[in-house]
Amino acid sequence: MRTMSWAANGEVRARRHGPLRAWAAGLLLFASSFLSCGIGRHASRPLAPNVGDAGQVAQAAVDAGVAPKLAASAHAGSASVPEFENDPRFSVIDAPIEAAIAEGKMPGCVVVIGRHDEVLYRRAYGSRSILPERSAMTLDTVFDLASLTKPVATATSVMILVERGAIDLDAYASKYVSELAKLPPFTVRQLLLHTSGLPAANPMGDYGEGRAGLMRHIGEAVLKTRPGERFVYSDVGFIVLDEIVRRVSGSDLAAFTANEIFEPLGMTDTGYLPTTALRARAAPTEVRDGAFIQGDVHDPRAWALGGVAGNAGVFSTGDDLARFARAMLNRGELDGHRIFAEKTFETLTTRRDTSSGGRGLGWDIDSKYASHKGTRMSPHAFGHGGFTGTAMWIDPDRDLFVVFLSNRVHPDGKGAVNPVIGEIATSLVRATEVNTGIDVLKETAFARLAGAKVGLVTNASAKTRDGMTTIDALRTAHGVTLKAIFSPEHGLRAEKEGAISDTSYAGVPVYSLYGERSAPSSSTLDGIDTLVFDLQDVGVRFYTYASTMKRAMKVASDRGMRFVVLDRPDPLDGVDVEGPMLTPPATGAFVNHHALPVRHGMTMGELARLFADDERMSVKLEIVALQNWRRRDYFDRTGLSWGSPSPNLRNVRGTVLYPMLGLLEGTNLSVGRGTDEPFEIFGAPWLDEGALAARLDVLGIPGVSFEPTTFTPTANPYARQKCHGLRVKVTDRTKYKPVRAALGIALGIQALHPREWEVDHVDRLLQSEKAMAALKAGKDVSEIESTWEAELAAFREKRETFLLYR
Known part of the structure; x- marks a missing residue:
């Protein structure tokens, strides 16, 4: 038999929900008139259908209260995705997908890959349906998420209520659902972890007496194990969580998720009980009651609950789930809309040990069910799958997500996609993994250096992807003789300040290039025919490693030696220059050594090409280029581990801020040296941090935020003196301009502390008479920037000749 439910346009549509009585249809038509007047839309929550109750009028309220919001922009899914073009690196996933389709593992699928702020790849493959007729898969296809509902809808809803103090994770579930009081007590947290002891499933007969009756039946169940003892994946447990949300919030899960998750995140095609417009785009699954299921939930228990359940029932698209994944990578926020706090994100996704492996709250991490995670995602990646052929994995460490949506159960329930999802996950991670020059050299068995007698310019931060130092990689390479090591400023271990002495490593002499010697000398090069350079630069003119490289290049040029650069990414991206x-550099200068802007946006390999040309060197230059690096990527998008290239650049955060606060370091400000946050804070004993924060807030420097703080550094200036200052965070890298931000800070300090602050010393690293004159005159930032724009434009054009990467 068929009941009726409402689409967004108010039409009555047929729906299989059990016996229908004539009075129910009449009441439903009355409800339509009532709702069309706009009265019902203001109800606190839409009602859900009671299983076994012939009068399923609540479906009308659900569609009127929730579904119209979905259908109103039923064709807007594509518009919600950031502009992009498919990244060609991900074409590697095409072959396994096409093979799975050809082998009948699925009719088709939609895959979306991205990062926290962008979609990198989105493609539809194969067919949406095979029977009763074949139709093409499209990007806007609506999929039954099946158990992907558990983390996306149910766990997220529970944690929103936990954050609001309405649910206690460690309270017994019977506190919220009294029908469970006779069972051995288990907590809300154990329900989310599948360690409550509840069975995987319960008899379908339990669903014939409405939700209250269902809870009574669950309360009479026999637990499979003592609570907390073992992992037992349980649909029943998530049906209980659904009931907890319902009773605590006063809203059913359809309304709660729409209002608290999907609408705030702009997931316009996502929710329970899809409307007519969305059902028309839905991927069909199997046959039920003589017809293919399309737009109705496949899971029998969710179906028995009227389509709204904690274990299954949500429908969505690839684009919408990409928005959810981006919000998770942003730790609960997307486009200014936050659904939960960062602390809640941590609670959700932190790994807990279970008898089956690692789980988050509602999320899988590395349990036996995580076969579709692949082999190369980080230990902090979390995800989940669904029976119908859906999966999503999110990797915060790699800033990467993959959404895979298929209807693998169509047409006969025999498809299988977990292996191909795992293969895709592995392939896409591999495609985004940047290989440095030393990695490329290692993969080719050091063929380029076969027979070479090498002098290596490096420090301990230069490592292969698997953590071996370049020193050890070359020292143990077959056919390569490592004759000498040359260390830059900060020494071989990258941990010292000041002059560095010569030493040795594993019997190989180590010569310092910082102090009395700034380039390899003749005596240190005896028996060497090739200089190899591998140091991590930071993309800033006054960082000294590029200067060390240029000096070593000149020596190689003079002696007719090969000079091989093992390239590494510019950690600040390779696009922005500022x-x-x-012009011109001081003769013999070591810090400000070459005609470069403050932020040059070039790798060491590219700089070597520029230096060779500018200095007219006849050096035998070879670059072992990076693999898979995109110019627009900051270091933390490369999949590489950060190794501090110098003592105070301990993480990517501080390195990104270095060109901003580093510019001010020549003055009488502390920039956090001698604290746990070098180049993330600045201040002085005499600074009025509140007034400066207020001034900078009015100035509105794009892409950064400032928070008043105090700190006591152990390093000069102001060692062991309490400093008042600001903590700086980059909030939007697309808008962040470090030199502009430094100028804004300088103008603010100069206005507040004209006597205390040594503004003239900004020029020690800025090195621009015109800019300094404008700064001291109190000109606005744009006027100061205008003093160098013409020269910077010329540099942008010039550098194109030397770039190696797109």
Whole structure:
């Protein structure tokens, strides 16, 4: 028999929900008139159908209260995705997908890959349906998420209520659902972890007496194990969580998720009980009651609950789930809309040990069910799958997500996609993994250096992907003789300040290039025919490693030696350039050594090409280029581990802020040296941090935020003195301009502390008379920037000749 429910346009549509009585249809038509007047839309929550109750009028309220919001923008899914073009690196996933389709593992699928702020790849493959007729898969296809409902809808809803103090994770579930009081007590947290002891499933007969009756039946169940003892994946447990949300919030899960999750995140095609417009785009699953299921939930228990359940029932698209994944990578926020706090994100996704492996709250991490995770995602990646052929994995460490949506159960329930999802996950991670020059050299068995007698310019931060130092990689390479090591500023271990002495490592002499010697000398090069350079630069003119490279290149040029650069990424991206040009550099200068802007956006390999050309060197230059690096990527998108190239650049955060606060370090400000946050804070004993924060807030420097703080550094200036200052965070890298931000800070401090602050010393690293004159005159930032724009534009054009990567 068929009951009726409402689409967004008010039409009555047929729906299989059990016996229908004539009075129910009449009441439903009355409800339509009532709702069309706009009265019902203001109800606190839409009602859900009671299983076994012939009068399923609540479906009308659900569709009127929730579904119209979905259908109102039923064709807007694509518009919600950031502009992009498919990244060609991910074409590697095409072959396994096409093979799975050809082998009948699924009719088709939609895959979306992205990062916290962008979609990198989205493609539809194969067919949406095979029977009763074949139709093409499209990007806007609506899929039954099946158990992917558990983390996306149910666990998220529970944690929102936990954050609001309405649910206690460690309270017994019977506190919220009294029908469970006779069972051995288990907690809400154990329900989320599948360690409550509840069975995987319960008899379908339990669903014939409405939700209250269902809870009574569950309360009479026999637990499979003592609570907390073992992992037992349980649909029943998530049906209980659904009931907890319902009773605590006063809203059913359809309304709660729509209002608290999907609408705030702009997931316009996502929710329970899809409307007519969405059902028309839905991927069919199997046959039920003589017809293919399309737009109705496949799971029998969710179906028996009227389509709204904690274990299954949500429908969505690839684009919408990409928005959810981006919000998770942003730790609960997307486009200014936050659904939960960062602390809640941590609670959700932190790994807990279970008898079956690691789980988060509602999320899988590395349990026996995580076969579709692949082999290369980080230990902090979390995800989940669904019976109908859906999966999503989110990797915060790699800033990467993959959404895979298929209807693998169509047409006969015999499809199988977990292996191909795992293969896709592995392939896409591999495609985004940047290989540095030393990795490329290692993969080719060091063929380029076969027979070479090498002098290596490096420090301990230069490592292969698997953690071996470049020193050890070359020292143990077959056919390569490592004759000498040359260390830059901060020494071989990258941990010292000041002059560095010569030493040795594993019997190989180590010569310092910082102090009395700034380039390899003749005596240190005896028996060497090739200089190899591998140091992590930070993309800033006044960082000294590029200067060390240029000096070593000149020596190699003079001696007719090969000079091989093992390239590494510019950690600040390779696109943005900013600041005044150094023209002309002081003769013999070590810090400000070449005609470059403050932020140059080039790798060491590219700089070597530029230096060779500018200095007219006849050096035998070879670059072992990076693999898979995109110019627009910051270091933390490369999949590489950060190794501090110098003592105070301990993480990517501080490195990103270095060109901003580093510019001010020549003055009488502390920039956090001698604290746990170097280049993330700045201040001085005399600074009025509140007034400066207020001034910078009015100035509105794009892409950064400032928070008043105090700190006591152990390093000069102001060692062991309490400093008042600001903590700086980059909030939007697309808008962040470090030199502009430094100028804004400088203008603020100069206005507040004209006597205390040594503004003239900004020029020690800025190196621009015109810019300094404008700064001291109190000109606005744009006027100061205008003093170098012409020279910077010329540099942008010039550098194109030397770039190696797109």
